Amino acid sequence: MDLAESKQRAPDSRKKRRKVPSWIKIIALFASGFIIFRLNVIVCAIFILSMSIFSAVLGLKLKKQLFLQRPAFMYAVALYALHLFEQGFGIFSGNSFSMQSFFVPDTAIAKMMLKIFAALQCVNLLYFTTTQLEIRAGISTIEMAIRRIFPHKNPVRPQFAHCVSLMLTFIPQIFSAWNELERAWKARGGKNGLAKMKKLVPSLISLCMHRAYQTALAVIARNPT
Numbered sequence: 001m002d003l004a005e006s007k008q009r010a011p012d013s014r015k016k017r018r019k020v021p022s023w024i025k026i027i028a029l030f031a032s033g034f035i036i037f038r039l040n041v042i043v044c045a046i047f048i049l050s051m052s053i054f055s056a057v058l059g060l061k062l063k064k065q066l067f068l069q070r071p072a073f074m075y076a077v078a079l080y081a082l083h084l085f086e087q088g089f090g091i092f093s094g095n096s097f098s099m100q101s102f103f104v105p106d107t108a109i110a111k112m113m114l115k116i117f118a119a120l121q122c123v124n125l126l127y128f129t130t131t132q133l134e135i136r137a138g139i140s141t142i143e144m145a146i147r148r149i150f151p152h153k154n155p156v157r158p159q160f161a162h163c164v165s166l167m168l169t170f171i172p173q174i175f176s177a178w179n180e181l182e183r184a185w186k187a188r189g190g191k192n193g194l195a196k197m198k199k200l201v202p203s204l205i206s207l208c209m210h211r212a213y214q215t216a217l218a219v220i221a222r223n224p225t
């Protein structure tokens with residue numbers, strides 16, 4: 001039994017040693033944001049493919065990756081619809097019709113969408129490999145390191161890290177609330193369309209405000225001063 005337990009504990013200890021600290025992930029996330037929006041199209045596409053493979057190796061399946069990219073897909077559809085509207089308005093104003101220019105979006109739109117996909121991949125990977133508590137601890141570590149470099153006369157609690165961590169941890173809760181409302185809508189026979197948005201968006205806002213209020217009460221209860 002002792003030998004079996006030691007064999008089971010050994011991989012766990014190796015995993016703990018190999019785990020990247022959350023503060024390094026957060027710094028890498030912000031750094032990747034600056035780098036991604038300076039990449040050309042080919043390098044950005046290679047980066048997206050590499051991140052997809054890396055995420056799959058870590059356990060984030062391709063189907064789940066595509067599901068998490070829904071906001072980027074919706075934004076891409078909105079940009080393409082705006083492009084069609086702009087081209088249609090131009091034709092209505094007297095411009096000549098061109099099949100290629102009407103249906104093929106501008107290269108700037110394609111570049112922007114690739115960069116948004118790449119940035120969202122990095123964010124999804126951070127949330128997949130890091131818990132909310134680890135994110136908060138990482139931001140606190142970064143803030144305390146900055147305070148040591150630029151010392152303050154009076155000891156100050158890491159309020160900035162506290163606020164930012166709450167903001168970051170609230171983002172997945174929004175998607176979770178939307179998924180719950182969407183499942184309830186489909187269970188009642190609802191279909192996609194304007195009626196869905198008209199019904200669910202106010203409910204989403206109300207549910208998110210309720211959860212934010214509960215979170216605020218929990219924070220006050222744990223730290224009344």
